[in-house]
Structures are given as C-alpha cells and as structure tokens.
Amino acid sequence: xxxxRGGGHATARGLVWISGCVGSTGLRVGGLFRARAIGMGRVxxxxxxxxxxxxxxxxxxxLGPAAFAARSDVVVGMAIEPQGLDPTAxxxxxxxxxxxxxxxxxxxxxxxxxxxxxxxxxxxxxSDDGRTYTFALREGVKFHNGEAFDASTAKxxxxxxxxxxxxNPQKQFFSVIDTVTAQDxxxxxxxxxxxxxxxxxxxxxxxxxxVEPKSAQVNRTEPVGTGPFKFARWAxxxxxxLERNPNYWNxxxxxRIQRATFRFIGDPQAQAAALRAGDVDAFPExxxxxxxxxxxxxxxxxxxxxxxxLKVVAGMNNQRKxxxxxxVRQALMLAIDRPLLIEGAWSGLGQAIGSHYTxxxxxxxxxxxxxPADKAKxxxxxxxxxxxxxxxxxxxxxxxxxxxxxxxxxxxxxxxIGVTMTIVPTEFPAKWVSEVxxxxxxxxxxxxxxxxxxxxxxxxxxxxFGYRNAAFNxxxxxxxxxxxQEGRLKLYGEAQTMLAEDVPALFLFVMPKLGIxxxxxxxxxxxxxxxxxxxxxxxxxx
Amino acid sequence: xxxxxxxxxxxxxxxxxxxxxxxFVVTDVLPGDPAAIMLGTSARPDTLAALRxxxxxxxxxxxxxxxxxxxxxxxxxxxxxxxxxPVAGLVxxxxxxxxxxxxxxxxxxxxxxxxxxxxAGARRDEPLDYGAMAFAQTAMTLPNFWIGLxxxxxxxxxxxxxxxxxxPGWSVGVAAALKALLLPAFALxxxxxxxxxxxxxxxxxxxxxxxxxxxxxAKGLSQRxxxxxxxxxxALVPIVTILGLQFTxxxxxxxxxxxxxxxxxxxxxxxxxxxxxxxxxxxxxxxxFAAFVIIVNFLVDLCYLLLDxxxxxxx
Numbered sequence: 001x002x003x004x005r006g007g008g009h010a011t012a013r014g015l016v017w018i019s020g021c022v023g024s025t026g027l028r029v030g031g032l033f034r035a036r037a038i039g040m041g042r043v044x045x046x047x048x049x050x051x052x053x054x055x056x057x058x059x060x061x062x063l064g065p066a067a068f069a070a071r072s073d074v075v076v077g078m079a080i081e082p083q084g085l086d087p088t089a090x091x092x093x094x095x096x097x098x099x100x101x102x103x104x105x106x107x108x109x110x111x112x113x114x115x116x117x118x119x120x121x122x123x124x125x126x127s128d129d130g131r132t133y134t135f136a137l138r139e140g141v142k143f144h145n146g147e148a149f150d151a152s153t154a155k156x157x158x159x160x161x162x163x164x165x166x167x168n169p170q171k172q173f174f175s176v177i178d179t180v181t182a183q184d185x186x187x188x189x190x191x192x193x194x195x196x197x198x199x200x201x202x203x204x205x206x207x208x209x210x211v212e213p214k215s216a217q218v219n220r221t222e223p224v225g226t227g228p229f230k231f232a233r234w235a236x237x238x239x240x241x242l243e244r245n246p247n248y249w250n251x252x253x254x255x256r257i258q259r260a261t262f263r264f265i266g267d268p269q270a271q272a273a274a275l276r277a278g279d280v281d282a283f284p285e286x287x288x289x290x291x292x293x294x295x296x297x298x299x300x301x302x303x304x305x306x307x308x309x310l311k312v313v314a315g316m317n318n319q320r321k322x323x324x325x326x327x328v329r330q331a332l333m334l335a336i337d338r339p340l341l342i343e344g345a346w347s348g349l350g351q352a353i354g355s356h357y358t359x360x361x362x363x364x365x366x367x368x369x370x371x372p373a374d375k376a377k378x379x380x381x382x383x384x385x386x387x388x389x390x391x392x393x394x395x396x397x398x399x400x401x402x403x404x405x406x407x408x409x410x411x412x413x414x415x416x417i418g419v420t421m422t423i424v425p426t427e428f429p430a431k432w433v434s435e436v437x438x439x440x441x442x443x444x445x446x447x448x449x450x451x452x453x454x455x456x457x458x459x460x461x462x463x464x465f466g467y468r469n470a471a472f473n474x475x476x477x478x479x480x481x482x483x484x485q486e487g488r489l490k491l492y493g494e495a496q497t498m499l500a501e502d503v504p505a506l507f508l509f510v511m512p513k514l515g516i517x518x519x520x521x522x523x524x525x526x527x528x529x530x531x532x533x534x535x536x537x538x539x540x541x542x
Numbered sequence: 543x544x545x546x547x548x549x550x551x552x553x554x555x556x557x558x559x560x561x562x563x564x565x566f567v568v569t570d571v572l573p574g575d576p577a578a579i580m581l582g583t584s585a586r587p588d589t590l591a592a593l594r595x596x597x598x599x600x601x602x603x604x605x606x607x608x609x610x611x612x613x614x615x616x617x618x619x620x621x622x623x624x625x626x627x628p629v630a631g632l633v634x635x636x637x638x639x640x641x642x643x644x645x646x647x648x649x650x651x652x653x654x655x656x657x658x659x660x661x662a663g664a665r666r667d668e669p670l671d672y673g674a675m676a677f678a679q680t681a682m683t684l685p686n687f688w689i690g691l692x693x694x695x696x697x698x699x700x701x702x703x704x705x706x707x708x709x710p711g712w713s714v715g716v717a718a719a720l721k722a723l724l725l726p727a728f729a730l731x732x733x734x735x736x737x738x739x740x741x742x743x744x745x746x747x748x749x750x751x752x753x754x755x756x757x758x759x760a761k762g763l764s765q766r767x768x769x770x771x772x773x774x775x776x777a778l779v780p781i782v783t784i785l786g787l788q789f790t791x792x793x794x795x796x797x798x799x800x801x802x803x804x805x806x807x808x809x810x811x812x813x814x815x816x817x818x819x820x821x822x823x824x825x826x827x828x829x830x831f832a833a834f835v836i837i838v839n840f841l842v843d844l845c846y847l848l849l850d851x852x853x854x855x856x857x
Contacts, residue, residue: 083580083624083818091581167593169581220626235711236625236635237806237814263708265804269691270707274804277698277706430574430819438578449583462587 071540073259074521076533077271077280079287081237081264084220087206088161091169093450093531096206098240098262101534103144104209104225107135107154107188108200114360114452114529116200120149120210120226121188130195130483131178135188141249144230147212151182157210158190170207173199195481197488201453205530228255228536239263256539275301275516282517284524284533289347295516302519305349306527307360310448310511312350312402314395314410317442318504319466322393327385329503333371334378335417336410342509345405350509355496356455358510360529363489367500367507378417390418393443396436398428403446406508410446437464448511452530455495456480458504467504543847543854554840561832562614566607569821569828575599576623576819597623610825619826624818629826633808639709640800640807643723643730644792648785650731651738659742660777664769666747674739681736690729690802697725707804726803730796734788741784745777752776778849786842790835 082094087104101109107121118124121135141149160166162174176196181189192199202208215224223231226249229242242260263280265271268288274280275295285308286292296303316323316332323329338352351359354367382390397407404425411421421444426432428447436442442464449457457463459473472495479491500507513528523537577593594600601609613620619629655678662674698706704725712719749755750773758768797809808827815823846853 171589270804273694273706279705429579433578434573
C-alpha cells in the first residue's frame with residue numbers, strides 16, 4: 001500500500017503506524033491457518049465474554065427473545081443460492097431445488113420414489129410405434145399471473161425449450177421431438193422423430209416445466225408458474241420467500257404451508273448454528289458429515305440419510321496412456337477399498353457404487369462386486385499391462401471438500417500398489433470446466449455428477465472421459481428408443497454392467513442426502529431422485 | 543491549500559481511470575468461460591453458442607470495455623451475467639449490509655479502544671495500562687471469524703438472543719436489521735479495537751515528553767486539561783490514519799465474517815462473482831473497492847489538513 005502524503009513530522013509518524021498495523025494484520029491472517037484451539041480458547045475467552053455480555057445486556061431490552069413463529073411457515077436451508085429462477089434456461093440444480101413443484105409444474109412430475117406421475121396432463125396415450133404421444137390436459141389451471149394453462153401454452157413451453165435460441169440445459173431431451181400440436185385446448189399431441197422411452201421421465205424434469213408467453217422472459221427474476229406457491233421476494237445472497245397461491249388448482253390436495261423461506265448458508269458451521277438457534281427449520285442437504293453425528297443424537301431433530309443423484313467418480317482420460325489400457329483402469333479400481341474411502345472422505349455416510357447409476361434410479365444393479373478391493377490382483381493386472389513397478393500420473397481435483405478428501409484417500413490406496421498420484425488443485429467450476437471438461441487436458445479428475453440418469457454421457461463422443469465403446473453406445477441408443485419399461489431397464493442394466501467391467505472412470509460413491517429438520521416437521525423427501533425441495537406435502541404436526 | 547486539494551483530486555481521477563483498465567484486463571484474462579460455467583457438466587456446443595450470444599460474450603474485448611466504462615460514467619454498471627439483474631442494484635443491496643456493518647464495527651472499536659488507549663497512555667505502567675495492553679494483545683491475535691463463531695455459540699445457540707446469521711433486510715425494520723448486524727460487527731470490531739488501543743496509547747506516550755506538554759505542566763494546568771485539551775488533539779493524526787486504513791480493511795476483511803454469519807454483503811458477492819466468473823459484477827465491485835480505498839485516503843489527507851495546521855502550507 002503506497003500512500004502519497006505531504007511531509008511533516010506528524011505524517012512521518014503516521015507512516016510508522018501503518019507499517020505497524022500491516023504487520024499485525026499479517027499476524028491475524030496467519031491465524032487463519034492455525035488449528036482452532038476452541039477447547040483451549042474457551043476458558044480464556046469466557047472471561048472476556050463477561051464484559052461482552054454486559055455490553056450485550058444493554059441491547060437486550062431492545063431485543064428480547066424471538067417470539068415463536070406461527071406454525072404455518074417454514075424456513076428451509078440450502079448451501080447454494082440459485083442465480084436465476086428459471087430452470088428452463090440455466091443448469092444449476094439449485095434453481096430446481098427452490099422452484100420445481102413449488103412454483104413451476106410440468107405436464108408430468110417425478111415423485112419421491114423417482115416414478116413418473118400425472119400433473120398438468122391428467123392422462124396420455126402412446127401410439128403403437130411409440131412415436132405419437134397424446135396428452136389430455138387438466139382444465140381450469142391458471143398461472144400465478146392469471147393466464148390460463150391450455151394446449152397452446154404447453155405447445156409454447158415445449159417449442160421454446162427446443163428452439164434454436166434456447167439455452168435450456170436439457171435441450172437434447174427435446175431434440176427427439178418432431179412436432180408439437182395443440183389439437184384443442186385440452187389436447188396436446190407430440191410426435192417424435194424416433195421412439196423415446198425416457199420422454200415422459202424427461203418431461204417430469206425441472207427443465208421441462210410449463211411456462212407461459214407473457215412471463216417467460218422475466219421468469220429468471222420473477223418466476224410465474226402454476227404451482228402451489230407464488231414468488232414473493234428475493235433478497236439476493238440471503239433468502240427467497242414464497243407465499244401460498246390462493247388460487248391453486250389442486251383443491252384435492254391442499255397445501256398447508258402459508259409461507260416458505262429458502263435461506264442460503266454455505267458454511268457448514270453456520271448451517272449447524274442456524275439449525276440449533278432455530279433460525280432454520282430444515283436443512284434437507286446438510287453440508288458437513290462430520291457435524292451430522294451431533295444432530296443424530298439431538299432429540300429436537302429428525303435426521304434422515306438418503307441418497308442424492310450425485311455420483312462421485314474419478315474420471316480417467318481414456319485417450320491417454322496408460323489409461324487407454326483397460327487392465328490399468330481395472331487395476332486402479334481393484335486398489336480402491338470403497339467403504340474405507342467413504343469412511344475417510346465422508347464420515348462413512350454415502351453408498352458405494354460400481355457403475356454410473358444410483359440406487360434411486362429405476363433399474364439399478366449393485367455392481368460393487370465386479371472389482372472389489374484386491375491389491376494382489378491389482379498388481380498382477382498392472383504387470384500384465386507392462387507396469388510391474390507402477391507408474392505416475394496427476395489428478396486434477398476441484399476445491400470442494402468431498403473431492404479433496406477423496407483424492408487424498410485415493411492417493412494412499414494407489415500408493416499401496418506402487419502407483420504414484422500427484423494432486424493438482426483445480427478451481428471449480430471455472431478452471432475445471434476449461435481444462436478438463438472442454439480442454440480434455442488431464443490424466444484423472446474427480447467430480448460429482450449431479451444429473452439424474454445421465455449414464456448416456458459415456459456414449460457422447462466429445463465428453464471428457466474420451467471413452468469409445470461402440471457396443472455401449474448401441475446399448476444406450478436401444479435403451480433410449482425402447483418404450484416398454486421392462487425392456488428398457490434391462491438394457492440400462494447391460495449398460496451399467498459394461499461400464500463396471502470397462503472402468504472408464506473409478507466409480508466411488510453416491511453422496512448421501514443428509515437431511516436434518518425439526519422433529520415436528522413432516523413431509524419432506526428422504527431421497528432425491530431429482531434435485532428438489534418439494535414442499536407440497538410439508539406440514540407441522542404437534 | 544486549494545491547489546494541493548485540486549492536485550490531489552486530479553490524481554484521484556487519473557488513478558481511477560488506470561484502475562478501471564487494469565481491472566478489466568485482469569478479469570478478462572482469467573481462465574473460465576461464464577457461459578460454460580452456467581451450463582455445467584451437461585453443456586452442448588449449440589446451447590453454449592446460444593448462451594454466449596445472449597450474454598454478449600461473442601463481442602471483442604475492446605467493445606466490451608468501452609461499453610462497460612461508458613455505462614459506468616452514465617451510472618449504469620451493466621447486467622450481472624449470473625443473476626441477470628442490473629449490477630448497480632445488486633451492489634447497492636450489498637452495500638446496504640456491508641457499509642452499516644463496517645460503520646457499526648468502527649464505532650464499536652472506537653468506543654472500546656479510544657478511552658482505554660488514551661487512559662492507558664496517561665497512566666503508563668499502572669494496573670489499568672497493563673490491563674489495557676493485555677486486552678489489546680489478545681484482541682489483536684484472535685481471528686475475527688473465530689470470534690464470530692464463539693459469539694454465535696454463546697448468544698445464538700445458548701442464549702438465543704440473536705439470530706445465528708442471515709440478514710432480514712432493512713424493510714422489516716431498523717431494530718431487526720441492527721440486531722442481525724450486531725454480533726458480526728462485534729466480531730469485526732474486536733481485533734480492530736486491539737490495534738486502536740495500542741495506537742492511542744503509544745501516541746499519548748510519545749507526546750508526553752514533547753515541549754508543549756512540558757510547557758503546559760509548567761503553567762500549572764491540571765493533568766486532565768493537559769491530556770484532553772492538548773495531548774488528545776495532537777494524538778488524533780496517527781489515530782485518523784489508522785482509522786482510514788481500518789475502514790478500507792474492514793470493507794475487504796468483512797468477507798470472512800460475512801461467511802460465518804451468512805450475511806449478503808459485498809465481500810461475499812465479490813467472492814461468488816470470482817467463482818462464477820461473473821465478469822460484469824466482478825469488474826464493477828473491484829472498481830468500487832478501488833475507488834473506495836482511493837477516496838478514503840483522500841479524505842484522510844484532508845483530515846490531516848484540518849487537524850494539523852502545519853501541513854496546510856502546500857509545497
């Protein structure tokens with residue numbers, strides 16, 4: 001810091017102060033990197049707290065304890081704030097976690113078990129060739145701004161999502177659609193270029209919700225949907241408030257919550273404090289597994305460990321030596337003891353996986369037994385592949401705690417079979433996206449894939465794994481074109497098995513959904529087959 | 543005097559212009575494409591192209607710089623890439639948290655530190671002095687985020703007097719908003735109070751040997767009059783220097799405390815803008831920080847002129 005100042009005795013003295021101050025600031029910043037000796041500090045701070053308490057007392061007559069909130073409103077905590085509120089125009093899952101099912105609804109919805117259920121479409125029929133879907137739409141539905149929902153609105157929403165200028169994050173879902181026709185106000189006909197067995201599932205996603213022409217452009221900041229809650233207020237960086245929609249169409253299932261507030265608290269310590277202080281009623285996805293145990297012992301809270309869709313996988317560059325050799329990839333998989341990794345990285349919370357699929361997903365097969373931990377076999381495979389003394393490589397690791405901790409455990413496990421892994425911290429999302437995702441400049445990386453049912457990314461020719469397997473691509477293509485559920489899930493089972501045997505990425509674990517909420521609060525989801533915080537069935541019970 | 547101020551003001555404008563160019567260049571060469579970041583791990587080339595077009599990222603850098611500066615000069619800071627709302631409003635919302643927070647903690651620090659430091663300097667080597675120095679030493683070495691955690695533990699979790707973080711907004715009432723800011727302000731103020739106590743004490747100690755103090759004693763003025771009428775005004779120059787420094791430091795240093803208390807302040811906005819490569823927000827916030835530091839320094843210089851007549855003969 002340079003300061004141009006006039007001369008003079010006193011100013012010179014001022015400069016001495018500056019250097020003194022900067023010095024001590026340096027000291028305090030240094031304190032950031034010291035271990036927090038809370039135990040030691042507490043005794044010593046308590047004395048000073050007495051004086052602080054005296055000062056605080058002066059305020060108390062102004063403040064007093066908070067009154068009990070009426071039990072028709074709920075405060076839900078989330079770690080990440082969405083940056084817009086239009087799930088049809090941007091990818092971040094946090095958008096859907098606030099708006100999906102609360103503000104916006106789709107032709108169909110995905111329920112808490114991951115199954116497709118009717119919503120704004122009451123019924124539908126599929127032609128025998130699987131290429132024509134005829135939806136019978138619910139009548140009398142209105143958007144929050146009073147506009148009616150009918151077949152022409154539904155056509156608008158689908159055409160907008162698949163249009164040339166669309167920035168819909170799931171544009172590929174809609175690329176299979178050939179025409180959308182409003183046959184009459186209550187009948188929507190969708191024809192496809194080829195059969196698509198996942199169409200109904202896709203239509204249940206946040207990216208496929210129904211929007212209407214007048215408000216579509218401003219949904220990003222002032223969302224308008226057909227759901228049970230209306231958008232009320234967004235104090236950016238702090239909270240989003242929703243109010244109950246008095247004109248909600250579904251009178252058969254009345255919503256009990258009057259006002260829902262989403263609070264955004266990134267720091268896990270602060271999340272815990274907010275729950276304990278009663279500022280937040282629920283944290284459906286609590287951020288720190290190491291603090292979770294305390295809540296499990298606390299009678300005031302319900303704790304529920306479910307599954308998210310976040311698949312933590314260590315992707316390898318299948319186009320680069322030595323990862324282009326299947327035996328090397330299999331050897332690395334054999335070196336990993338998944339339960340131990342989950343213990344070390346995420347306090348033992350989380351479910352081991354053997355392929356790119358979660359227990360939430362229909363047709364899930366447990367494939368962790370294909371390459372279970374077996375160091376001797378791993379070394380044998382490495383020798384066969386021509387690396388009897390192992391090899392060295394780098395892993396690009398995002399800064400998120402699950403990634404850094406997992407990488408450290410992986411490093412130790414791979415060292416035991418003679419493989420040296422160097423950790424290169426890589427800032428996520430910016431640097432990671434440009435280097436790994438688009439640049440393909442990496443040996444190995446580790447990241448959690450958030451999208452439900454995204455096994456088909458391994459069939460993409462341009463995807464960062466660089467995995468090329470014609471048989472796999474064919475299986476995925478056939479699965480996507482099979483309308484019969486049983487046949488489709490069988491094909492997805494084959495696809496899972498192929499990946500488990502080929503190991504294009506080290507399949508590690510599914511991130512747990514560490515739910516914590518007030519004991520009296522009922523109706524939140526246990527699992528997350530789709531990233532969401534559906535509040536339609538939430539209720540306070542005495 | 544007037545010429546001195548005019549020269550300073552011209553320098554200030556030039557510095558800001560240079561800073562704006564520097565800020566733009568630095569943020570523009572950062573790796574990472576905001577559009578790619580927004581689309582995440584499922585991005586496809588055609589969607590990416592559509593989004594880049596929508597965000598105006600396809601324009602050359604010179605065009606974007608001129609558009610930005612032109613906007614800034616007319617009071618428009620552009621539209622946030624990630625939030626999709628005007629940056630000016632976004633920053634104003636955040637300033638409504640960070641500025642009161644900084645002012646409140648400066649006030650708390652001054653109320654705690656100045657009397658303590660001045661009295662400690664006047665009663666050197668007495669118990670009060672030792673006590674004040676022990677307080678200063680302790681307060682300076684405690685990191686503010688840690689103080690924040692302890693305050694939350696005691697006043698929110700145990701006693702339930704204050705919210706454990708967050709900010710309801712000024713619209714719900716001044717009392718509720720201040721209530722949300724009080725603990726974080728304390729956490730920010732304590733280390734500053736430690737520094738300020740030492741500065742005040744040392745300033746008084748150094749002055750006590752000066753000729754004018756000896757003259758005042760010889761005139762038989764009481765100890766109290768000498769201290770408050772003669773020494774304290776002279777001690778204000780170093781104290782104001784530190785206050786100016788601390789204020790800029792507080793605005794920037796609030797990031798950690800804002801995180802602990804989940805306050806929607808400017809520090810967190812800047813942090814988030816870096817991660818998301820929201821270049822429009824980032825450039826404006828950095829420019830604002832820079833302008834703030836430069837203007838505070840300018841004001842500190844003006845204060846010297848007010849406090850110390852000897853500095854007024856411009857050279």
